[in-house]
Amino acid sequence: MSTGGFRQEALNVYLATLLSRRGLVALPEQRLPHALPDVLVSFRGLRLIIEGEVDDQPGADLRAWKKAVERVDRGLAHLALAVVYPHTLRRASPEEALRALESVSLRFSVCRTPPPENPDWHTGTIDHLHATLESAYALLASEDEVRAAVELLTEAIHTLANALYGLGVSDERLALPLGIAPSAVDPTKVEQKTAVRQIAALVVVNAMLFQEELVRTDPRVRTLHECMEQPSPHDALLQVWQFILQHINYHAVFDLARRLLQTLPPDRTLDDALRRCAQTVREIARRRVLLRHDLAGRVYHLLLGSIAKPLGTYYTSVAAATILLRVALQPERWAQIRWQDPDSAGNLRIADLACGTGTLLMAALQTVTDNFLRVASLQSAPDLQTHRRQLLAQMLENGLWGFDVLQSAVHLTATTLALPIPEVMVKGMHLYTMPLGMQDGTARLGSLDLMQDAPAQVALSLFPTEAQRVTDDSAEAQGVRVPKLHLICMNPPFTRTCGDNLLFGSVSTQERSQLQRALQERIRRNQLQASVTAGLGAVFIAVADRYLLPKGRLAFVLPKALLSGVEWQPSRQLLGKGYHLETVIVSHDPGRWNFSENTDLSEVLFVARKGRPSPDDRTLYVNLWRNPDNPVDALMTAEAIREASLSPASEAVHPLWLGDQKVGEAVQVPWAKLREQPHWMTPCAFAQGELVHALWSLQERGEWQGASVPLCPLGELGELGPDIRRLWATFDVVSQPPGTPAVWGHDSEKAVTLLQHPNSYLVRKAIPKERQTPEYYKTLLAQAGNIIIVERMWLNTQRLIAAWLPEAVLAASWWPVRLKAGLDDTAGKALVLWLNSTLGVLLLIANRVETRGAWTKFKKPTLSAMPVLDVRQLKKGQLRRLAQTFDALAEQPLLSLPQMPQDDTRCAIDEALSAVLGLPDLTPLREALAREPVVCLRPLHQRRR
Numbered sequence: 051m052s053t054g055g056f057r058q059e060a061l062n063v064y065l066a067t068l069l070s071r072r073g074l075v076a077l078p079e080q081r082l083p084h085a086l087p088d089v090l091v092s093f094r095g096l097r098l099i100i101e102g103e104v105d106d107q108p109g110a111d112l113r114a115w116k117k118a119v120e121r122v123d124r125g126l127a128h129l130a131l132a133v134v135y136p137h138t139l140r141r142a143s144p145e146e147a148l149r150a151l152e153s154v155s156l157r158f159s160v161c162r163t164p165p166p167e168n169p170d171w172h173t174g175t176i177d178h179l180h181a182t183l184e185s186a187y188a189l190l191a192s193e194d195e196v197r198a199a200v201e202l203l204t205e206a207i208h209t210l211a212n213a214l215y216g217l218g219v220s221d222e223r224l225a226l227p228l229g230i231a232p233s234a235v236d237p238t239k240v241e242q243k244t245a246v247r248q249i250a251a252l253v254v255v256n257a258m259l260f261q262e263e264l265v266r267t268d269p270r271v272r273t274l275h276e277c278m279e280q281p282s283p284h285d286a287l288l289q290v291w292q293f294i295l296q297h298i299n300y301h302a303v304f305d306l307a308r309r310l311l312q313t314l315p316p317d318r319t320l321d322d323a324l325r326r327c328a329q330t331v332r333e334i335a336r337r338r339v340l341l342r343h344d345l346a347g348r349v350y351h352l353l354l355g356s357i358a359k360p361l362g363t364y365y366t367s368v369a370a371a372t373i374l375l376r377v378a379l380q381p382e383r384w385a386q387i388r389w390q391d392p393d394s395a396g397n398l399r400i401a402d403l404a405c406g407t408g409t410l411l412m413a414a415l416q417t418v419t420d421n422f423l424r425v426a427s428l429q430s431a432p433d434l435q436t437h438r439r440q441l442l443a444q445m446l447e448n449g450l451w452g453f454d455v456l457q458s459a460v461h462l463t464a465t466t467l468a469l470p471i472p473e474v475m476v477k478g479m480h481l482y483t484m485p486l487g488m489q490d491g492t493a494r495l496g497s498l499d500l501m502q503d504a505p506a507q508v509a510l511s512l513f514p515t516e517a518q519r520v521t522d523d524s525a526e527a528q529g530v531r532v533p534k535l536h537l538i539c540m541n542p543p544f545t546r547t548c549g550d551n552l553l554f555g556s557v558s559t560q561e562r563s564q565l566q567r568a569l570q571e572r573i574r575r576n577q578l579q580a581s582v583t584a585g586l587g588a589v590f591i592a593v594a595d596r597y598l599l600p601k602g603r604l605a606f607v608l609p610k611a612l613l614s615g616v617e618w619q620p621s622r623q624l625l626g627k628g629y630h631l632e633t634v635i636v637s638h639d640p641g642r643w644n645f646s647e648n649t650d651l652s653e654v655l656f657v658a659r660k661g662r663p664s665p666d667d668r669t670l671y672v673n674l675w676r677n678p679d680n681p682v683d684a685l686m687t688a689e690a691i692r693e694a695s696l697s698p699a700s701e702a703v704h705p706l707w708l709g710d711q712k713v714g715e716a717v718q719v720p721w722a723k724l725r726e727q728p729h730w731m732t733p734c735a736f737a738q739g740e741l742v743h744a745l746w747s748l749q750e751r752g753e754w755q756g757a758s759v760p761l762c763p764l765g766e767l768g769e770l771g772p773d774i775r776r777l778w779a780t781f782d783v784v785s786q787p788p789g790t791p792a793v794w795g796h797d798s799e800k801a802v803t804l805l806q807h808p809n810s811y812l813v814r815k816a817i818p819k820e821r822q823t824p825e826y827y828k829t830l831l832a833q834a835g836n837i838i839i840v841e842r843m844w845l846n847t848q849r850l851i852a853a854w855l856p857e858a859v860l861a862a863s864w865w866p867v868r869l870k871a872g873l874d875d876t877a878g879k880a881l882v883l884w885l886n887s888t889l890g891v892l893l894l895i896a897n898r899v900e901t902r903g904a905w906t907k908f909k910k911p912t913l914s915a916m917p918v919l920d921v922r923q924l925k926k927g928q929l930r931r932l933a934q935t936f937d938a939l940a941e942q943p944l945l946s947l948p949q950m951p952q953d954d955t956r957c958a959i960d961e962a963l964s965a966v967l968g969l970p971d972l973t974p975l976r977e978a979l980a981r982e983p984v985v986c987l988r989p990l991h992q993r994r995r
Contacts, residue, residue, distance in 0.1 A: 060144075060147075061102060061104070061135050061139055061147065061151070062100070062102050064144075064147055064148050064151050065100065065102070065133070065151060065176070067148065068148070068151055068152065068176055069176075069180060071434055072180045072423045072424075072434075098129050098130070098131070099118070099121045099129070099130045099131070100130070100131045100133055101114045101115075101117040101118045101121065101130060101131070101132050101133065102114065102133045102134070102135060103132075103133070103134050103135070104134070104135045104136075104137050104139075104140065105134050105135065105136055105137050105157070106137035106140075110134050111132075111134055111157070111169070111171070114132035114133060114134055115132040115159060115161070115169045117130075117132070118130035118131065118132040118159075118161040119161050119165045121161075122161050122162065122165055123165065129160070129161070129162055130160075130161040130162075131158050131159070131160055131161070131179065131182070132158060132159045132161065132169065133156055133157070133158045133179070134156065134157040134158070135156065136154055136155070136156075138150075138154075139151065139154065151176055152175070152176060153175055154175065154176075155173050155174065155175060156173070156174065156175065156176065156179060157171055157172070157173050158171070158172055158174070158179055158182075159171045159172065159709075160172075160182065160682060170708075170709055170711075171709045171710065172686055172708065172709050173709065174686070174689065177420075177424050178685070178686070178689055180420075180423070181420060181685045182682050182685065199334055202330050202333060202334055203252075203255065203330070203334060205330055206251075206255050206326070206327040206330035206331060207248050207251040207252050207255055208248070208251075209251075209323050209326050209327055209330075210251035210254060210255065210323050210324070210327050211244070211247040211248045211250070211251040212323070213319050213320050213322075213323035214247045214250065214251065214314070215247060216319055217314060217315060217317055217319065217320060219247075219313065219314060219315075221237075221243050221246045221247070223313050224246050224247060224250040224310065224313070225246050227306060227309050227310060227313070227457065228246065228249055228250060228253070228306075228310075228456070228457055228458040230246060230249070230456065230458070249458050250310050250458075252458075253306055253307050253310055253458055253461055253462075254307050254310055254311060254327075255327055255331060256303070256307070256461075256462065256465055257291065257303055257304055257307035257308075258274060258287070258327065258328060258331045259331050259334065259335060259469075260300065260303050260304070260465060260468075260469060261274060261290065261291070261294070261304075262274050262331060262332065262335045263335065263469060264294065264298070264300075268298060270293070270297070270298075271290065271293075271294065271298075272286075272290050274328045274331060274332055275328070275332070277290060277328070278324070278325045278328045282316065282321055283321050283324040283325055283328070284311065284314070284316060284317075284320055284321055284324060285316070287311060287324065288308060288311055288312065291304045291307065291308045291311075292308065295308070298475070299475065300464075300468060301478065302460070302461060302463075302464030302465075302468075302478075302479060302481060303461065303464055303465050303468065306457065306458070306461045307461075365406060365407065365409070365646055365647045365648050366406070366409045366410055366541045366607055366645065366646055366647075367409075367645060367646065367647050367679070368409060368413070368680075368681050368684070369677075369678040369679055369680055369681055369683065369684035370607065370645035370646070370655065370677075370684070371409045371410050371412070371413035372413050372416075372678075372681050372684035372685060372688060373635065373655065373678070373684050373687055373688045373691070374410070374413070374539065374605050374607065374635075374645075374655045374657070375410065375413040375414045375416075375417045375539060375605065376413075376417055376684075376685070376688035376689075376691075376692070377605075377633050377635070377655075377657055377688055377691055377692070377695075378414075378537060378539065378603050378605035378657045379414065379417045379418060379421060379537070380692055380695065381421050381424070381425075382692075382696065383603075383632070383659070386601070389421045389422055389424070389425040389426070390422065390425040390426040392422060392426075392437045392438070392440045392441035392444065393440075393444070395418055395421065395422050395441055396440070396441050396444030396445055396448075396449060397444075397449075398418060398445070398449050398536050398537070399448075399449060399451065399533055399534070399535045399536050399537075400414045400418075400445075400449060400450055400451070400535065400536060400537045400538075400539065401450070401451035401452070401453075401532070401535050401537075401538050401539075401597070402451070402452050402453070402538070402539055402540055403453050403497040403500065403538065403540055403542075403590060403593065403594065404453065404454060404496075404497055404540055404541070404542050404543055404590070405452035405453060405454050405459070405460065405463050405481070406454060406459050406463070406541070407459055407462040407463055407466055408452060408462065408463030408464070408465075408466035408467055409466070410539040410540070410541065410605075411450050411452055411463065411466070411467060411539070412466050412467055413539075414450065414537065414539060415442070415445055415446075415450060415467060418441070418445060418449075419438065419441060419442065419445075422437075422438070422441055423438065426438075439474050442471055442474045443474050443475070446467060446468070446474065446479055447478065447479065447480075448480070450467065450479065450480065451480040451481075451532065451533075451535070452479075452480065452481045452482070453481075453482050453483075453484050453496075453497045453500070454482075454483060454484065454496075454497070455483065455484050455485075455486045455496040455497070456483065457483045460481050460482070460483050463481055464479060464481055467479065482530060484496045484497050484499065485499075486565075487561055487565070488561050488564055488565070493564055493565050493568030493569075495565060495568065495569055495572070497590075497593075498569065498572075498586070498589060498590075498593060500532060500593055500596075500597070501572060501573075501576050501578060501589075501592075501593045501596065502572070502576065503596075532597055534597060534598070534599045534602075535597050535598055535599060535602060536598075536599055536602045536603070537602060537603050537604075537605060538594040538597065538598060538602070538603075538604055538605070539604075539605040539606070540590055540594065540604075540605075540606050540607070541606070541607035541608075541645075541646060542585075542586050542587040542590040542606070542608070543586050543587075544585050544586070544587060544609060544649075544651070566582075569582065569589070570582060573589065573592075578592040578593070579592050579620045579621070579623060579624040580592040580620055580621060580624075581617045581618070581619070581620050581621070583617040584611070584612075584615060584617035584618045584620075584621065585609070585617075587606070587608045587609065587612070588617070588618060588620065588621045590606075591604065591606065591621050591624065591625070592621070592624060595624065595628070595660070598660045599660070600660055600661055601659060601660060601661050602659070602660050603632075603657055603658065603659050603660070604629070604656070604657070604658045604660070605655075605656075605657045606655070606656055607645050607646065607653055607654075607655055608653065608654055608656070609651055609652070609653060609654070610636060610643075610651075610652040610653055610654045610900045611899050611900070611901070612654055612656070612730075613634070613636075613654060613729060613730045613731045613734070614729035614730070614731040614897065614898065614899050614900075614909075614912060615899050615909070616899075616909045616910075616911050616912065622725075622729070622730060625658055625725075626725035626726075628660060628661070628662075629658040629659060629660055629661070629663070630658065630659045630661065630663050630664070630667045630669075630721055631656065631657075631658045631669045631721060631724070631725070631730075632657045632658060632659055632669065632670065632695075633655075633656065633657040633669070633670045633671075633672065633691070633695065634654060634655070634656050634669060634670070634671045634672065634730070634733070634734060635654065635655040635656070635671075635672040635674065635691070636652075636654050636655075636671075636672070636673060636674065636734045637652075637653075637674045637677040638673055638674060638675055638714075638736075638737035638982075638983045638984065638990070639674060639675065639676055639677035639983070639989060640903060640983050640984075640987045640988065640989055641677070641989070642677035642679065643677075643900075643902065643903040645677070650902050650903075651901065651902055652900045652901060652902055652903055654734075663721055663722065663725070665722055666699075667720075667721040667722065668699055668718045668719065668720055668721060669718070669719050669720075669721045669724055669733075670691070670694060670695050670716055670717075670718055671716065671717050671718075671719065671733035671734050672691055672694070672706070672714060672715075672716045672734075673714050673715050673716070673717075673734055673736070673737050673739075673742075674687070674706075674713060674714040675712060675713055675714045675715070675737055675983075675989060675990045675991075675992075676708075676711075676713040676714065676989065678713075683708060683713075686708050687706065687708065687713060687714075690706040690707065690708070690713070690714075691706065691716065694706065694716040695716075697718075699718060700718060701717070701718070701743075703715050703716070703717055703739030703740075703742075703743075704716040704717070704718075707994065710993050710994040711991075711992075711993050711994075712990075712991075712992040712993070712994075714737075715737070715738075715739045717733050717739060717742055719732075719733050719746075728911075728912065728915045729897070729912060731896060731897070731898070732745055732746060732749060732896055733746075735895065735896035735898075736895075736896070736979075736982055736984075737982060737983055737984075737990055738978055738981075738982065738990070740978055741892065741975075741978055741979065741982065744892065744975060745892060745893070745896050748761065748889065748892070748893065748917065749893070749896075749917055752917075754889065754969055754970070754975075755969075755970045756970075757967070757968055757969045757970060759889070759919070759967060759969070760919065760920040760923035760924070760967075761917040761918065761919065761920055762917065762918065762920035762922070762923075763914060763915050763916065763917065763918075764867075764913055764914055764915070764916050764917075764918045765914035765915065766870075766920075767867075767869060767870060767873060767877075767881065767918065767920075767921065767922070768835065768837065768867040768868055768869045768870055768873070769833065769835075769867070769868050769870070770833075770839075770865045770866070770867055770910050770913060770914055771830075771833035771834065771835060771860060771861065771865060771866035771867070771868065772830050772833055772860070773910065774841075774862040774863075776820075776830060777812065777830065777860060777862060778819065778862075779815075779818050779819040779820040779822075780814065780815060780818050780819075780820075780822065780826070780827050780830055781812035781813060781814055781815060781827070781830075782812070782813050782814075782815055783810050783811075783812060784810065784811050784812070784813055785810065785811070786811065787811050788811070788813070789811030789812050789813045790811060790812040790813075790831055790834065790859075790860060791808035791811060791834075791855075791857050791858070791859045791860075792808055792809075792810045792811060792812050792859050792860045792861060792862070793806060793808060793809055793810070793838055793855070793859050793860075793861040793862075793863075793864055793866075794809060794810035794861070794862050794863075795809075795862060795863050796840075796850075796863050796864065798843070798844070798847045798848050798849055798850075798946070799847075799849075801849070801850045801853070802849045802850055802943040802944050803850070803853070803940060803941050803942065803943055803944070804850070804853055804854060804882055804883070804886065804936060804939060804940050804942075804944075805853065805854055805855075805856075805940035805941060806838065806850075806853035806854070806855050807855060807856070808855065808857065808859050812860060814827050830860065831860070833860070833866065833868060834858035834859055834860050834866055834868065835858055835859070835866040835867045835868035835869065836854060836855050836856070836857070836858050836859075836867075836868075836869070836875070836878055837852060837853070837854060837855075837866070837867040837869070837878055837881065837882060838852065838853050838855065838859065838861050838864035838865065838866055838867070839851065839852045839864060839865045839867060839885065839908070839913065840852065840863075840864060840865075840894075840908065841861075841862075841863050841864050841865050841907065841908055842863060842905075842906065842907045842908065843905075843906060844904050844905055844906075845895065845904040845905075845906060845947055845984055845985050846904045846946070846947070846948055846985060846986060846987045847946055848946065848947055849943070849944040849945060849946050849947070850886070850944055851885050851886045851890065851891060851894060852881075852882045852885035852886060852890075853882060854875075854878055854879055854882045854936070854940075865908070865910065865913060869881075873921065873922070875933075876929045876930065876932075876933040877921040877922075877929060879932065879933045879936035879937070880919070880921050880924065880929050880932035880933055880936070881918065881919060881921055882936065883932050883935060883936050883939075883959055883962070883963070884918060884919035884921075884963065885918065886944065886956065886959055887956070887959045887960050887963050887972075888950065888956070888960050888972045888975050888976040888979060889960075889963070889972065889975075890918070890919070891947065891950075891979065892975070892979060893916060893917055893918070894908070894916065895979075895982075895984070895985070897912050897913065897915075897916045899912070900984070903984060903987070904984055904985070904987060919963075924966075928966045928967075931962070931965075931966050932962060932963070932966055935958070935959070935962040938958075939955055939958055939959065942954075942955045942958075943955065944956060947979075947980065947985050947986075948980050948985055948986040948987075949980070950976045950977075950979060950980040951973070951976055951977045951980050956976070957973075957976070960972040960973075960976060
């Protein structure tokens with residue numbers, strides 16, 4: 051029943067008006083067969099229906115949702131939004147209602163096919179609703195549907211790749227225009243040779259998809275169906291693509307595909323394969339929402355296969371890119387930009403120095419456009435659409451800069467940027483391939499050549515010594531002078547010099563050594579603050595710093611080791627001295643520690659502003675409980691992060707909600723204090739704010755719930771022994787004496803008690819594996835200790851953190867600790883007891899280098915600086931009581947860390963420490979630590995009631 055004032059239909063008209071101002075075609079009360087939806091929005095061929103109710107009507111939420119489900123079930127809409135208006139809008143005048151709708155909070159839920167069992171309600175302004183509609187392409191395609199589309203696209207690629215194999219086309223002939231070095235393709239490895247053919251097929255199929263999209267906006271372009279009806283589809287495609295290049299352009303999309311087709315001989319087998327590909331392409335195009343800008347990129351990285359590992363390429367998920375760029379381009383942080391002015395917003399210069407398939411650049415373009423529309427639409431400008439096209443053209447032509455070593459990747463970047471907006475024509479884009487390898491005796495390091503203060507010599511393919519712009523049809527050589535940039539966003543290739551040494555692994559072994567030496571020399575000559583041991587990501591931070599304007603920002607996806615890894619210390623120092631670290635985002639979602647699709651490594655997103663830090667600067671740490679896997683949830687998460695960043699400075703935990711579900715927490719920490727810490731892991735060491743606060747209190751004040759805890763760095767009590775590499779080079783491992791006692795390796799199911807014994811012995815090698823002085827082995831022997839601390843572990847299965855041994859040992863997979871003079875066995879046993887206590891475990895986990903979620907490592911310098919119980923401050927009676935507790939529990943097995951609440955041995959340890967130190971009950975802390983996702987591998991869940 052009505053309560054007077056506006057009917058909801060009037061509100062729907064106002065809503066449609068505001069949506070149209072933001073670039074959507076909205077037709078209020080548009081009649082469809084046998085149904086009257088509230089608002090029908092036509093968006094690039096998609097039917098989006100908004101079903102509205104007012105909250106003063108009984109069951110408004112349920113009624114709106116049921117109607118939305120009905121529209122989707124009956125096929126009247128691809129997507130439906132159920133919206134509930136606040137009743138306060140009824141009494142406003144038309145002008146007041148229109149203005150109020152700009153800022154009022156709406157409650158809405160998205161329905162897609164198949165409809166979910168229960169609605170997932172969100173609360174947000176019309177800007178949030180608009181952003182959700184802009185993501186309709188991605189939203190409608192669930193992961194299952196995306197996988198189905200990937201299978202379709204892969205099927206087409208395999209069809210064409212098999213035809214290429216049958217034609218006998220050489221891999222070198224295909225690899226060179228793709229920008230894949232022949233040296234990167236091992237002729238003895240079938241999977242690498244196959245990958246080259248498949249990537250060539252992907253480029254051709256991608257151009258076919260783009261052609262089919264162009265048909266919708268330009269009647270001069272022949273359809274795929276018409277091309278396939280010709281006697282030779284091969285010739286027909288060459289003709290159509292030549293027409294597009296001459297009369298429309300899209301050089302970056304069609305030139306490479308056409309050149310690949312030109313390398314192929316005319317053959318009926320090829321024509322038949324193209325016809326079968328066309329059928330699949332038309333099916334993908336028919337599923338409008340599956341033309342997502344990440345679809346080809348996802349397939350591309352899968353096809354790279356074993357070629358990708360040496361390149362260290364990781365594909366950033368669309369959800370992660372959305373969060374990172376929404377946070378980096380948060381309008382409030384860019385006071386110098388007049389967002390309502392397309393010229394001002396279009397003057398932004400944004401670059402990705404390793405752009406891959408363009409996911410980050412696309413997210414940047416979408417965010418800039420959204421920022422413009424949010425402000426400009428408030429002015430009711432009649433030429434808003436014209437200004438939007440002006441902004442897009444300006445950004446595509448001059449605002450976005452992308453570099454990569456693979457021509458095929460840059461081809462897909464151009465497609466990524468242009469495909470969603472075919473109505474915006476541009477003359478070219480600043481997308482370049484960079485040479486990688488030895489050329490005429492000169493080392494070419496890909497995008498890392500940009501570290502030199504000179505025009506960058508870029509290349510169409512990997513190896514020509516001269517350059518051309520990828521999106522230009524000019525063949526004249528040129529050097530590119532990269533301008534100073536406002537924002538550099540990157541997910542750098544993750545290759546490094548240690549371990550399997552994949553640094554420049556895509557080139558021959560001989561070239562690799564030359565390139566690695568050249569890189570080290572250029573880092574030294576250019577005085578870059580970076581460690582190659584950390585990987586190319588560290589070097590790219592230093593290179594990006596050279597090109598960033600004052601008050602510009604870095605927005606990176608990097609391994610989580612950035613925050614605590616010893617090798618990353620130079621990068622932390624660079625950021626600490628010249629930047630304000632604004633935002634750090636980590637995932638505590640056991641299903642997705644990562645932000646890249648093709649890795650299971652733990653990763654971090656960070657945004658940092660260049661400039662002298664202020665004493666009032668604060669860093670926002672975001673601990674995600676749920677890592678979004680679709681762009682709409684990512685948009686909402688980014689908005690929640692924005693709200694947290696704008697909240698007053700406080701030490702309180704700021705919860706992040708998506709509707710009624712908690713998706714994470716945010717904490718603010720003073721940047722001046724954080725940047726002085728040995729590492730930056732503390733505020734994101736745990737998902738639960740209560741543990742972060744407990745950790746901060748212990749580390750900063752030596753307190754636990756108001757009780758004083760005497761702490762000191764572990765290095766003040768003892769010296770950690772040598773790492774395993776030194777031991778392997780010097781000793782042989784034997785099972786029985788004679789020899790130096792050792793603990794070699796460990797099985798978490800066997801090493802379960804506080805008291806341990808040697809399981810191996812070390813004897814000196816006749817010929818060491820490294821150059822050593824004759825007496826060097828004695829230096830190693832002198833570092834043996836009676837305490838061992840775990841060096842690496844799976845947090846979800848580990849039981850024992852540290853152990854005491856009756857005799858001094860060296861160790862592998864453990865760090866031996868030799869106590870300093872004046873500390874006897876009693877002190878050592880007390881220290882081992884502490885390390886296995888809840889407080890000890892809390893501090894240890896906080897000082898981890900996280901590799902893959904629960905798989906963690908503990909580096910020697912970090913452990914030396916880790917706070918532990920200062921046994922020197924304890925009285926003799928206190929030490930004696932702790933040592934007696936150790937002796938009583940020495941042979942009692944410990945349970946795994948997730949079982950801490952039920953672990954009688956660990957409970958007894960905690961009770962003893964509480965009694966001796968006068969601490970409150972540790973049970974709540976033990977329970978909280980046990981439910982940490984990184985410990986138990988179970989996600990945290992909370993819903994508002």
